Amino acid sequence: MASQHSFQAPTGTRDFYPADLSRLRYVQDAWRKVSVRHGFDEIDGPSFEHLELYTAKSGEGIVSELFSFERAGGEKTYALRPEFTPTLARMYASKANSLPRPTKWFWQQNCFRAERPQRGRLREFFQWNCDIIGDESPRADAEIIAVAVDAFRELGMTSDMLKVRISHRGAVETLLRSRGVLPEQLPGWFFLLDRAGKISNDDFTAEAGKLGMPANVAVDLLRLMAMSTPFEAPTTQMMLSEDASGRGPAYFKALFAELKAAGVAEWCVLNLGIVRGLAYYTGMVFEIHDTAGKERAVAGGGRYDGLIELFGGPPTPAVGFGMGDPVLSLVLQEKGLMPTDAQVVDRLGLRPDAYVISNGTESADAAVGTLVGELRRAGLHVRRSYKATKNVGKLLQDAAKAGPGSRGARFAVIIESGEEGGRATVKTLDSGEQTAEPVRFAEVAARLK
Amino acid sequence: MASQHSFQAPTGTRDFYPADLSRLRYVQDAWRKVSVRHGFDEIDGPSFEHLELYTAKSGEGIVSELFSFERAGGEKTYALRPEFTPTLARMYASKANSLPRPTKWFWQQNCFRAERPQRGRLREFFQWNCDIIGDESPRADAEIIAVAVDAFRELGMTSDMLKVRISHRGAVETLLRSRGVLPEQLPGWFFLLDRAGKISNDDFTAEAGKLGMPANVAVDLLRLMAMSTPFEAPTTQMMLSEDASGRGPAYFKALFAELKAAGVAEWCVLNLGIVRGLAYYTGMVFEIHDTAGKERAVAGGGRYDGLIELFGGPPTPAVGFGMGDPVLSLVLQEKGLMPTDAQVVDRLGLRPDAYVISNGTESADAAVGTLVGELRRAGLHVRRSYKATKNVGKLLQDAAKAGPGSRGARFAVIIESGEEGGRATVKTLDSGEQTAEPVRFAEVAARLK
Numbered sequence: 011m012a013s014q015h016s017f018q019a020p021t022g023t024r025d026f027y028p029a030d031l032s033r034l035r036y037v038q039d040a041w042r043k044v045s046v047r048h049g050f051d052e053i054d055g056p057s058f059e060h061l062e063l064y065t066a067k068s069g070e071g072i073v074s075e076l077f078s079f080e081r082a083g084g085e086k087t088y089a090l091r092p093e094f095t096p097t098l099a100r101m102y103a104s105k106a107n108s109l110p111r112p113t114k115w116f117w118q119q120n121c122f123r124a125e126r127p128q129r130g131r132l133r134e135f136f137q138w139n140c141d142i143i144g145d146e147s148p149r150a151d152a153e154i155i156a157v158a159v160d161a162f163r164e165l166g167m168t169s170d171m172l173k174v175r176i177s178h179r180g181a182v183e184t185l186l187r188s189r190g191v192l193p194e195q196l197p198g199w200f201f202l203l204d205r206a207g208k209i210s211n212d213d214f215t216a217e218a219g220k221l222g223m224p225a226n227v228a229v230d231l232l233r234l235m236a237m238s239t240p241f242e243a244p245t246t247q248m249m250l251s252e253d254a255s256g257r258g259p260a261y262f263k264a265l266f267a268e269l270k271a272a273g274v275a276e277w278c279v280l281n282l283g284i285v286r287g288l289a290y291y292t293g294m295v296f297e298i299h300d301t302a303g304k305e306r307a308v309a310g311g312g313r314y315d316g317l318i319e320l321f322g323g324p325p326t327p328a329v330g331f332g333m334g335d336p337v338l339s340l341v342l343q344e345k346g347l348m349p350t351d352a353q354v355v356d357r358l359g360l361r362p363d364a365y366v367i368s369n370g371t372e373s374a375d376a377a378v379g380t381l382v383g384e385l386r387r388a389g390l391h392v393r394r395s396y397k398a399t400k401n402v403g404k405l406l407q408d409a410a411k412a413g414p415g416s417r418g419a420r421f422a423v424i425i426e427s428g429e430e431g432g433r434a435t436v437k438t439l440d441s442g443e444q445t446a447e448p449v450r451f452a453e454v455a456a457r458l459k
Numbered sequence: 460m461a462s463q464h465s466f467q468a469p470t471g472t473r474d475f476y477p478a479d480l481s482r483l484r485y486v487q488d489a490w491r492k493v494s495v496r497h498g499f500d501e502i503d504g505p506s507f508e509h510l511e512l513y514t515a516k517s518g519e520g521i522v523s524e525l526f527s528f529e530r531a532g533g534e535k536t537y538a539l540r541p542e543f544t545p546t547l548a549r550m551y552a553s554k555a556n557s558l559p560r561p562t563k564w565f566w567q568q569n570c571f572r573a574e575r576p577q578r579g580r581l582r583e584f585f586q587w588n589c590d591i592i593g594d595e596s597p598r599a600d601a602e603i604i605a606v607a608v609d610a611f612r613e614l615g616m617t618s619d620m621l622k623v624r625i626s627h628r629g630a631v632e633t634l635l636r637s638r639g640v641l642p643e644q645l646p647g648w649f650f651l652l653d654r655a656g657k658i659s660n661d662d663f664t665a666e667a668g669k670l671g672m673p674a675n676v677a678v679d680l681l682r683l684m685a686m687s688t689p690f691e692a693p694t695t696q697m698m699l700s701e702d703a704s705g706r707g708p709a710y711f712k713a714l715f716a717e718l719k720a721a722g723v724a725e726w727c728v729l730n731l732g733i734v735r736g737l738a739y740y741t742g743m744v745f746e747i748h749d750t751a752g753k754e755r756a757v758a759g760g761g762r763y764d765g766l767i768e769l770f771g772g773p774p775t776p777a778v779g780f781g782m783g784d785p786v787l788s789l790v791l792q793e794k795g796l797m798p799t800d801a802q803v804v805d806r807l808g809l810r811p812d813a814y815v816i817s818n819g820t821e822s823a824d825a826a827v828g829t830l831v832g833e834l835r836r837a838g839l840h841v842r843r844s845y846k847a848t849k850n851v852g853k854l855l856q857d858a859a860k861a862g863p864g865s866r867g868a869r870f871a872v873i874i875e876s877g878e879e880g881g882r883a884t885v886k887t888l889d890s891g892e893q894t895a896e897p898v899r900f901a902e903v904a905a906r907l908k
Contacts (some may be wrong), residue, residue, distance in 0.1 A: 017512050017549045017770055020537055023505035025550050028564075031501050046809060047835050049842040051863045052480050056472035056583055057506065057539075057569060058526075063466050077507075077537075079528030081573055088469060088526075090506075100466045101474050112845055115477075120506060124530055134505055145845065149828065160835065271828035273836055321466055360495060379598065379720035386496050386609065387722055393498040396561055396594065414500045 022133030028414050032354045034136065037335055037342075038118055039358060040164040041138040045116035048157040050140050053115045055097035061087040063096045066320065067290060077124045077133075090122035093332065094139050095317070102143050103323030111144035121334075130306060130337040141330030143318065148261060151294045151313060152268030154329050158298060158309050159274040161333070166347040172308065174274075175238055175281035176265070176296045179312075181250070181258030182282050185234070189227050197289065204287040206235060235283030241266040246280050265294065290314045294329065300341050308341055309333035351415030363390040363458050365409035365419035366434075369426050370400030377428025381451055385423075388455040393419060410439055421458055471582030477863050481803045483585065486784055486791075487567055488807060489613040490587040494565035497606040499589050502564045504546035510536040512545045515769065516739060526573045526582075539571035542781065543588050544766070551592050552772030560593035570783075579755060579786040590779030592767065597710060600743045600762060601717030603778050607747060607758050608723040610782070615796040621757065623723075624687055624730035625714070625745045628761075630699070630707030631731055634683070638676050646738070653736040655684055684732030690715040695729050714743065739763045743778065749790050757790055758782035800864030812839040812907050814858035814868035815883075818875050819849030826877025830900055834872075837904040842868060859888055870907055 019025050026034060045052070058079075064072050078089040091097060094117050102109065118138040127133055140157050142150045155174055162172055179200075186199050202217050209217075211232060218228035239245040241262065250259040262280065269275045286295040295312030311331025318326035342348040355361055366382050368374040378394055385392045393412045395405050402424065410418040422437040432451035436458070437444035449457060468474050475483060494501070507528075513521050527538040540546060543566050551558065567587040576582055589606050591599045604623055611621055628649075635648050651666050658666075660681060667677035688695040690711065699708040711729065718724045735744040744761030760780025767775035791797040804810055815831050817823040827843055834841045842861045844854050851873065859867040871886040881900035885907070886893035898906060 017509065017515070017552075019505050019549075020507060020509060020535070023507070025505070025546075025553075026503040027550070027554070028500035028502055031503050034503075035501070047838065047840040049811070049840070051477035052484070053477060054475040054480050054483075056468050056474070057571070058469060058472070058583075060466065060469060066466070077528055077530070079526055081526070086469070097474075100468075101476070103466075104474075105476070122506070134507075152828075156832065156835075163836075268828060272832040273829075274832075362498070379601075379717060380722075383605065383721040383723075386605075387612075389496065391496040391498070 020133070022127030024132065024134070029351050032351065032358060032360070032415060033339065033348060034335060035358055036349065036354045037165070037338060038136065038138075040161055041116075041118050041333075044157060044161045044164050045118075045138075045140060048114075048140070048153070048160065050114045050116035050157070053098070053101065053117055054119060055094070055101060056091075057120070058088045058090050059097060059100075061089045063100060063321075064089055064092065067096050067099075067317065069289075075124055077122050092123050093121055094119070094137065095141075095314075095330070095332075096321070098139070098141055098330075099317045099321040099323070099328075102326070102328075103318050103321040106318065106323040106326065109144075112150060113143045114141070115143070116140045130340055132336055136335040138333045139330055141328060143328040144326055145329075146315065146327035148264040148294075149268045150327075151265055151329050152272050152274075154311060154331055155269060155278065155296060156272035156274045158311070158331050158333065159277045162277075162298075162308075165338075165342060167345070169277040171301060171345060172277065172298055173238060173301055174278045174296055174298050175284045176262075176278055176294065177280070177282050177284040178258060178261060178294050179285070179291055180261070180293060182285055184258060185231075185282060189223065189231060191221070191223070195221055200285045200289075201287065203235060203283065203285045206232065206283060235281075237283075238279040238281040240279055241269075241275065249280065249282065261294075286310060286312055290317050290320075292316055296331070298333075302344070306337060308337050352417045355413055355415040355417040360414050361391070361417050362393045362413040362419040364392045364421045364423045364454075365412040366392060366394045366423045366425065367402065367405040367409065368395075368400075369402060369424055371427065373428035374425040375428075377425050377432050377451075380428070381423065381425060381432060381434065381454065384451060385455055385458070388459075390455060390458055406437070423454060423458075469582070471576030473581065473583070478800050481800065481807060481809070481864060482788065482797060483784060484807055485798065485803045486614070486787060487585065487587075489610055490565075490567050490782075493606060493610045493613050494567075494587075494589060497563075497589070497602070497609065499563045499565035499606065502547070502550065502566055503568060504543070504550060505540075506569070507537045507539050508546060508549075510538045512549060512770075513538055513541065516545050516548075516766065518738075524573055526571050541572050542570055543568070543586065544590075544763075544779070544781075545770070547588070547590060547779075548766045548770040548772070548777075551775070551777075552767050552770040555767065555772040555775065558593075561599060562592045563590070564592070565589045579789055581785055585784040587782045587784075588779055590777060592777040593775055594778075595764065595776035597713040597743075598717045599776075600714055600778050601721050601723075603760060603780055604718060604727065604745060605721035605723045607760070607780050607782065608726045611726075611747075611757075614787075614791060616794070618726040620750060620794060621726065621747055622687060622750055623727045623745055623747050624733045625711075625727055625743065626729070626731050626733035627707060627710060627743050628734070628740055629742060630710070631734060633707060634680075634731060638672065638680060640670070640672070644670055649734045649738075650736065652684060652732065652734045655681065655732060684730075686732075687728040687730040689728055690718075690724065698729065698731065710743075735759060735761055739766050739769075741765055745780070747782075751793070755786060757786050801866045804862055804864040804866040809863050810840070810866050811842045811862040811868035813841045813870045813872045813903075814861040815841060815843045815872045815874065816851065816854040816858065817844075817849075818851060818873055820876065822877035823874040824877075826874050826881050826900075829877070830872065830874060830881060830883065830903065833900060834904055834907070837908075839904060839907055855886070872903060872907075 061078055076089040080087050121137050122134050215225050215228045269278050284297050291312040292315045293313035297307040297310040313329040315327045368378050382392050382394050409422040412419045418439050424435040426433045426448040433448035435448050510527055525538040529536050570586050571583050664674050664677045718727050733746050740761040741764045742762035746756040746759040758780055762778040764776045817827050831841050831843050858871040861868045867888050873884045875882045875897040882897035884897050
């Protein structure tokens with residue numbers, strides 16, 4: 011064998027030891043529960059796709075952000091998925107005719123981005139998507155926002171901590187057109203608006219000038235874009251009244267009614283500064299931001315009515331969002347909402363039912379494996395001592411922190427004798443109560459249930 | 460946007476639509492439950508590692524079986540994991556001093572192999588591993604076999620369907636040495652024995668001849684290697700009596716006692732023909748085979764006491780196994796043990812609690828979103844009709860197949876009026892019973908719980 015090496019995980023990836031993974035599973039469990047109760051069905055696809063699947067959606071510019079590779083001697087180039095939406099669109103397109111309308115799918119797995127890792131941004135991370143395909147109504151838009159919000163509720167967050175900033179490509183377009191922007195300039199403007207929060211106001215005004223907008227109009231636009239206003243606020247009405255085509259006001263009125271019905275209106279604000287850089291959005295777009303503002307968007311999504319068709323399906327409306335685990339976990343930690351290791355163990359149902367120890371006699375020592383085997387076959391989560399010590403007091407201390415995250419077992423089972431079918435004392439660790447007389451091995455499982 | 464394409468999933472990968480994914484989740488759920496009740500904690504690591512992590516364990520020969528790639532302009536070469544054990548060994552080695560002894564870890568995620576896809580063998584597949592690190596006893600070996608067997612039990616299999624074929628590198632070594640094989644020839648022999656089932660007896664004898672073994676000895680060896688015998692059978696005693704060093708008999712006696720205690724002895728046979736090609740095994744090795752023999756091994760594993768040290772940790776005994784989803788799923792299907800879609804939905808807890816429909820009046824139509832929102836916020840799994848029809852009879856038929864896998868909802872909730880807080884009839888779909896009078900919206904959640 012080769013000499014010893016010291017190996018590291020690749021930059022931007024994570025090793026999940028049990029406690030780390032439990033916290034991820036806690037978040038994923040909330041995602042899953044909420045998806046299910048909102049009526050979404052889970053799907054999955056390959057971790058890598060033909061490179062063209064990604065360039066068809068996002069253009070050649072995406073290639074530098076991908077981990078791509080070829081099969082040795084390879085005819086094809088593949089790339090690790092940077093997001094799931096292209097796979098979803100491909101899967102929907104190939105079975106469009108046999109799928110229900112609407113189709114409601116969720117997905118939660120890992121994605122890969124070949125970018126420089128930084129706080130909240132990794133090369134491999136987990137993501138949760140929900141999509142409604144085949145429904146063009148504002149109700150579907152509201153349903154997508156409601157399922158995202160419900161996950162935050164499930165994780166203990168309230169509407170003062172996060173805001174769903176909602177916009178609409180059409181409304182922003184009307185706003186820009188009314189300020190002299192030409193139709194062919196719109197893509198450039200969406201790109202610029204998406205960067206507005208990341209560059210200085212002076213840089214924005216300079217960039218706007220290059221696109222032909224006078225500085226005072228650009229400053230005014232910037233102010234409008236920075237505003238987040240509740241849907242019922244007079245300011246919102248004023249902003250929407252600017253929408254000469256009438257598309258914005260009617261849409262937002264219908265959306266807001268649906269958001270109210272779904273019980274999430276107090277989480278939502280209008281913010282026409284949200285444009286989402288991704289070129290494929292066609293209608294409503296939204297981002298969910300920590301109101302403390304320390305992190306980037308916790309989630310984002312919108313309507314993409316052209317994508318299924320692009321991937322070979324019939325023209326099909328669709329709306330969805332994505333939420334990643336790194337930023338969400340940071341936000342939960344900052345707000346003190348990440349449960350302790352022991353709490354996570356309880357929520358995930360990982361607390362051991364029993365911890366089996368021997369009283370130190372030879373027959374009891376020899377019977378540990380048998381009793382553990384019996385109890386596990388009865389469906390119980392059983393751990394045991396592997397120590398050579400015969401100090402029952404010390405072993406009971408071990409039982410009180412026997413599970414993952416040091417969560418103690420519900421019961422200690424102390425084998426008193428392995429003879430004649432075996433006998434054991436069953437001790438409830440939370441209360442200290444124990445059976446007055448040792449019980450037969452055959453009765454232990456029933457006692458624990 | 461580009462013109463329409465028709466895209467395909469990469470060769471050897473799978474699209475999991477809801478019913479397909481439910482079947483995978485059913486298997487993974489069994490893996491997880493069994494891991495937890497046997498006291499294993501879950502870990503995870505990166506989907507790709509530095510290429511050297513894999514070549515350090517398996518040599519340069521592995522490279523052609525890997526999907527490897529570089530970061531653009533890249534300093535490092537990475538590879539998608541073909542298995543998890545190198546990551547586990549790296550993770551253990553880097554924290555060896557702070558981890559409990561024994562450490563019991565399980566893992567279930569995806570692996571990648573750049574080989575030609577065939578029945579039961581894919582380029583991306585899911586795998587389940589359990590490992591016990593820091594325990595060199597036969598008890599740990601038995602515990603690893605017991606957790607694997609318990610998963611088959613959980614999935615409805617019995618000991619007549621599968622057999623755990625157990626061997627030991629040391630015992631095979633003794634057997635070979637007694638037939639004149641020299642120590643330096645052992646690696647070549649292990650390689651040849653691993654191929655014994657895949658090549659003809661004549662080819663085997665010819666290969667053995669090249670290694671210096673007379674044909675009659677080789678034929679006798681082959682016969683011995685092909686035998687699977689229960690541990691208590693006289694033949695087993697005879698085979699073990701050949702082990703001049705005594706290592707085999709003592710080990711197998713201890714192992715068998717532990718397998719009996721763990722309640723899995725009837726699943727296990729001795730088969731000295733099991734050698735496992737992987738060079739890093741150091742002691743007990745096993746494979747679990749379908750007794751109908753149609754498929755390759757469903758699972759395999761063994762003891763690898765040198766690997767943690769190879770990856771920079773202290774000398775540490777370890778034993779574990781891996782089980783993939785493709786062969787297992789084929790075996791379940793062949794034996795009629797894969798549950799129906801509706802059964803899977805019940806087992807995974809995915810049956811909808813309620814399906815909400817309107818009685819067709821305007822106020823009821825308008826209240827669907829509100830009631831659905833209330834019930835979901837109460838934690839219930841609620842689906843609704845999206846159809847424009849007002850035919851309540853047809854909508855009730857939809858309710859009876861509203862869930863994934865066409866599993867009907869537990870209750871249909873028919874909104875009778877949206878006025879004055881709303882009223883709805885609650886109908887139990889399995890029995891047909893329904894509330895005598897419509898109940899207030901505020902009471903519906905309690906009725907469903």
